[in-house]
Amino acid sequence: MAEEIPSLNDEAMQTLSALGIMEGIDGDLMPEKILTRAEMVTLLARIMNMEYTSGKMYFEDVPADHWAQGAISATYEQGIVNGVDKTHFSPDYPVTVEEAAKMLVTALGYGGQAIRKGGYPSGYISIAQKIGLLDKIGASSGLILRRSAAAQMFYN
Numbered sequence: 440m441a442e443e444i445p446s447l448n449d450e451a452m453q454t455l456s457a458l459g460i461m462e463g464i465d466g467d468l469m470p471e472k473i474l475t476r477a478e479m480v481t482l483l484a485r486i487m488n489m490e491y492t493s494g495k496m497y498f499e500d501v502p503a504d505h506w507a508q509g510a511i512s513a514t515y516e517q518g519i520v521n522g523v524d525k526t527h528f529s530p531d532y533p534v535t536v537e538e539a540a541k542m543l544v545t546a547l548g549y550g551g552q553a554i555r556k557g558g559y560p561s562g563y564i565s566i567a568q569k570i571g572l573l574d575k576i577g578a579s580s581g582l583i584l585r586r587s588a589a590a591q592m593f594y595n
Contacts, residue, residue, distance in 0.1 A: 451594030
């Protein structure tokens with residue numbers, strides 16, 4: 440019997456798992472699970488090896504004991520993420536393609552270019568496409584991300 444060739448998303452997820460960036464439950468990386476804003480920021484903080492040290496609280500809906508509070512605060516302090524408004528982050532909301540593109544484009548240092556191309560969301564999507572972040576994810580603007588698509592964005 441021929442061995443099945445894994446999809447690139449599988450390769451992306453396995454690579455992120457091997458690097459300790461993406462975790463699963465009992466070996467299941469849950470590729471079809473919808474990714475939340477908190478989970479996306481946590482992956483980003485892990486891949487950038489960020490540490491949260493200031494102790495400041497930025498969002499009313501992210502208390503000190505929230506599991507992703509450190510990652511949310513660290514990426515906020517670096518200017519990589521924003522809240523959905525000035526006092527709320529909405530950590531349990533699904534992350535959209537546009538939000539993920541903004542986070543990654545900014546983290547990679549292309550935020551200024553994205554702003555010059557129109558800002559959020561079109562400028563960030565444009566830069567994400569230009570640098571290949573959206574290659575092979577099978578998602579477009581207005582859609583929420585599953586873990587496999589987010590892994591592919593990081594892998595790209």
